[in-house]
Each structure stands twice: as structure tokens, then as C-alpha cells.
Amino acid sequence: MPLIKRKHATAKAYVHDWLEPDQPGGINAFSATIILLVIVSLISLALETEAARADTTLEPWVREIVAQINLIVVWVFAAEFTLRFWSEGENPAHKGVVGRLKFLAQPITIADVLAFLPELIVILFYPQAAGGWLAALRALRLFRLFKLARYVPAFAIVGSAVKRAWAPLLAALCVAAAQLYIAAMMLYFIEGEAKPQAFGSIIRSLWWAIVTLTTVGYGDVYPETAWGRVAAGIVALAGIGIVAMPTGILASAFAEEFRERHERAQKAHDAKARRAPTE
CATH class of the missing domain: 1.10.287.70 (Helix Hairpins)
Known part of the structure; x- marks a missing residue:
């Protein structure tokens, strides 16, 4: 059964329905890709912390591959957020400027931004940057876990249970x-x-x-x-x-x-x- 059941008059409406499937908890190719990238990015973060050590036993090429993986993940998440922000006007609750501001103020949207924007700024404007503060920047990748709340019903259940209690x-x-x-x-x-x-x-x-x-x-x-x-x-x-x-x-x-x-x-x-x- 297709996740997108309605026909749409505009590409924006189709993109919004693609990002937010009709079927609750439904998984399409896009959401499955995002889930996979979140898991891969967290694994690569663990490898990166080991590869960055002077006494590591990992080969030098591992660090290069991990860096390329993170680069791909950052750009994909940036593209996803751009599409989501562009198409969010199809949601009646987020129409207009005020509606978009409400969308940006949502905790899960803030987590989406923190999951890619700080590292994207470094990639674009400070590619040669180095130092201890980069470790703090890597820690922001943990916000990518919150992206799973959009697609994995178990995370929604956890949030609802905590809110209830x-x-x-x-x-x-x-x-x-x-x-x-x-x-x-x-x-x-x-x-x-x-x-x-x-x-x-x-x-x-x-x-x-x-x-x-x-x-x-x-x-x-x-x-x-x-x-x-x-x-x-x-x-x-x-x-x-x-x-x-x-x-x-x-x-x-x-x-x-x-x-x-x-x-x-x-x-x-x-x-x-x-x-x-x-x-």
C-alpha cells in the first residue's frame, strides 16, 4: 500500500506529503534513508573519536572515510531541512510567516537544525579549523538521534509516556x-x-x-x-x-x-x- 494516497496539485504539496507520510509511523524510501544515515553517523562518530587519538590502532584511511561519511550526512540533512522548511507551508498550522516561526520554534525542529548547521558552517567557512572546541561540535551530532522521533513510533511512545508522567x-x-x-x-x-x-x-x-x-x-x-x-x-x-x-x-x-x-x-x-x- 503506498504511503502517499492523495493526489497533489503542486510539487510543494507532494514533497510535504513525502516528508510526512499519511500512514502514522509509515516508512518510505526517504524516511528509511534518514534513519540509516542517523545510525551510520553515530557509528562514524564513535570511530572518529578513536581515529583522532595519537595512540589509535586504526589505519589512517579510516579517518578519511569517516570524514567523508560525515560530510555526506551533513549535506543530506541540510537538504532535508531545506525541503521540509520549504514545504511546511502546506501544513495549515504553519502557513505564513508566523506559522513558519512556530515551526522553527518546535523542539524537534531545533534539534534538526543543531544536527547539521554548526558543522555545515565549519565546512563552508572554516574548513581548516582545528582545536578542542571541535570535540564539542561533534557532540552536537547527538541531536541527530531526535530525528528518529519523526519516523520511529517507539520514540513517540517514549515522549508521550514521559509527558504523561x-x-x-x-x-x-x-x-x-x-x-x-x-x-x-x-x-x-x-x-x-x-x-x-x-x-x-x-x-x-x-x-x-x-x-x-x-x-x-x-x-x-x-x-x-x-x-x-x-x-x-x-x-x-x-x-x-x-x-x-x-x-x-x-x-x-x-x-x-x-x-x-x-x-x-x-x-x-x-x-x-x-x-x-x-x-
């Missing part, structure tokens, strides 16, 4: 912050004099509190007095709740989101089945 997640974060501060303060008063390097202030104690309450437990900092160990045990038990609370909230939000999407899909399927005999 933001209020209880914020409450859980506030509880966790309070527990961290109380734990750091307890160990500061109990262990501050016995181990000043680790617990000599609340700020120093915060590292131990974070590691303990998140149940990571590196073991680099630990209390030595008896009362300190008692307090540490209480804090460690309380840390179970810090991990369990947001996990439970997100699990519940995911289950609710999946249930509602299944019900909507089932209703759409039933409605289509009822219309079929009359068509």
Missing part, C-alpha cells in the same frame, strides 16, 4: 533531592571530624550520598565510625525507593500509553471495517 516524576525528583541533602547532612555531622576529606562539609558528603542513594556504591568513600555506618545503612535502604519510585511511575505511564494507543488503533480498525461494505 512529568508531574509525578517531578514529585519523585523533589523527594530524591530532599533525601540526598538529608543523607549528606547526616554524614557531615557524624563523620565530618573523623574523615574530613570525604565528609568535612555537606558539599563533600553529597558525592557519597549520590553514590549510596542511587545504589551504585563505588566504595571510594565510606563511613568509618559505628554511628556513621548505622546512618549509612539507613540511607542505603532509603535509596531503594529513589530507584523504584521513578521506575514504577514510568512503567505505569508506558502501560497506560500502550493501552490507549491500542484502543485507538482498534477503534480505527473497527470504524474502517464498518465503512467497508458501504464503499
